[in-house]
Amino acid sequence: MVAVPGRAGYSDMSGGAEVTIDPEALKRWTGTGLVWTPFPISISWLEVGAILMLIQEFKIRSFFELGTNRGGLASILFLRARFDKLRYNGIEIEEKFCDTAIYGEVFPKFNLRVGDAFENMDWIKTCLTPSPACIFCDGGNKQKEIDIASGFINSSDFILGHDYMNEWLTIPVGFKKVERWYLQNTTLCLMSRKML
Ligand SMILES: C[S@@+](CC[C@H](N)C(=O)[O-])C[C@H]1O[C@@H](n2cnc3c(N)ncnc32)[C@H](O)[C@@H]1O
Numbered sequence: 001m002v003a004v005p006g007r008a009g010y011s012d013m014s015g016g017a018e019v020t021i022d023p024e025a026l027k028r029w030t031g032t033g034l035v036w037t038p039f040p041i042s043i044s045w046l047e048v049g050a051i052l053m054l055i056q057e058f059k060i061r062s063f064f065e066l067g068t069n070r071g072g073l074a075s076i077l078f079l080r081a082r083f084d085k086l087r088y089n090g091i092e093i094e095e096k097f098c099d100t101a102i103y104g105e106v107f108p109k110f111n112l113r114v115g116d117a118f119e120n121m122d123w124i125k126t127c128l129t130p131s132p133a134c135i136f137c138d139g140g141n142k143q144k145e146i147d148i149a150s151g152f153i154n155s156s157d158f159i160l161g162h163d164y165m166n167e168w169l170t171i172p173v174g175f176k177k178v179e180r181w182y183l184q185n186t187t188l189c190l191m192s193r194k195m196l
Pocket of ligand 1 (some may be wrong): 005072116
């Protein structure tokens with residue numbers, strides 16, 4: 001059993017006491033799966049939760065996903081775009097992953113494009129309004145995606161990189177890593193020009 005410090009004030013109902021979690025259950029819980037979305041997703045449940053939390057905390061109005069794969073995260077953020085203020089756009093290079101059930105869902109605040117992100121940077125820039133925006137770099141060359149994004153996002157916007165320390169290491173000059181409890185136990189790295 002793994003002892004996990006409780007978080008008084010959060011809704012895990014532990015009241016600040018330590019709770020014990022079976023490590024195998026923890027693996028399943030944090031792992032990737034098709035349990036919670038209608039389309040396969042390649043990020044963990046904790047990462048989905050962290051993305052929803054950062055959208056909430058920083059009042060993100062535009063979210064761009066670079067590397068949408070089968071549209072699992074898109075299908076979750078679809079609800080926020082459909083019923084809330086979030087604008088969601090994404091791009092995926094591999095047409096074979098693009099199930100028209102989700103890629104064909106287009107309305108003014110929701111659009112998935114099939115194409116190469118590096119050839120569509122001008123379109124990506126237009127998807128980062130209104131601010132604050134967050135660009136989620138989860139494609140095939142994360143360091144390059146992050147470095148390019150750092151050149152055009154403005155001071156109220158964020159870059160979110162997946163697989164930090166596994167696939168890429170360097171936070172762009174002028175950016176700081178944003179530390180939050182909900183980003184712990186994820187491979188997400190949230191970056192901002194400001195100290196937050
Ligand atoms: C790890 S998966 C993304 C997972 C997805 N964000 C999710 O949450 O389920 C990476 C995806 O990036 C796509 N990709 C790689 N290079 C790309 C590029 N230059 N432009 C657009 N998509 C790219 C790959 O085809 C792959 O589907």
